[in-house]
Amino acid sequence: MTNLDLDLDARLAALAARAPGRDDPPSLTRRRAGRLAIPIALALAVAATAGGVVVAVNQLVRSYPGIENPGQPLEGANLECMSPHDAAAFLAAHGYANVIWQVESGAVTGPKDGNRSVQQATPPEHGYVVPTAVLDDGRLHIVVDQRAGARGSGSCVGMPMP
């Protein structure tokens, strides 16, 4: 190994140390792992399968899902256990005035032709709340799953649909 190589190794190490990195990983206890995985999968699945929601897909892939994980803005909020109106009230009380409510309707299984995805500024009457991400522009994106056969997500998976 030459002196240039030794110098190169030192420079590589310094560069690698400067690269941005998060201090903490997502919480990975078994309960939280489900919370992390389900909203991501659901949000991407519903966005990808519903027509006319390319914007939502675009926004999701540029953002950081898992907003209830440790270190994230809504750590421990358990929005998925609330009704849409309760979630809206909680968010308003915590300063989230600009929320996109993406309402998914149709059915989890079977043909997807009847599935719809609508984005609106107000919370719907019912459905499972699936918190997804803070978008690049600061808006909060919340999916409300009203599809037949949906089971909720995270720590309240399986509860009756609000």
Next chain:
Amino acid sequence: MTMPDGIASPLAGVAGTSREASGGDPDAFETAVRPHYANLVRRLVVVLGDEDDARDVAQEAYLRAFRSWDRFGGGDVRAWLYTIALRLAFNQRRRRRRWLAAIQRLEPRGWNDTTDPDLWVALGRLDRRTRTALLLSAVDGYTQREIGLILGVPEGTIASWLSRGRATLRRELDPGG
């Protein structure tokens, strides 16, 4: 090259934290793996050149590692985590690019090292696998054999990548040398 959730440590037997040594405590996963997360993200940023990609892959790798913890054979936890993450990076990145291209959105948020821009540019001349091998060697201190196990390629191939990678960097950084 797909990466099953139940991947065994390629470096089983190498000194380090092991599942067995933890006494089977479920909380041992976070204790063992958490300290390596920040460095994993940094390594992925350099390998992939994109912060978002790096964080996505790191998060997914962590989740996969967690799901596989029961089947982790012991050994070097960091190498096990790198194995999952780096192989995932080489596959998932391609899928993600194809998907982004399909919806006509291809705007990576690249990271640039402004402190040593010459080295950053030179690293960019290397393919990702060569860049990865160099980092694992120069920064993480793995041997060629260990890098081969992590990346799933023969040791001789790693030797070739390292030699070629260093030669490229020398040429880029010291063109008159």
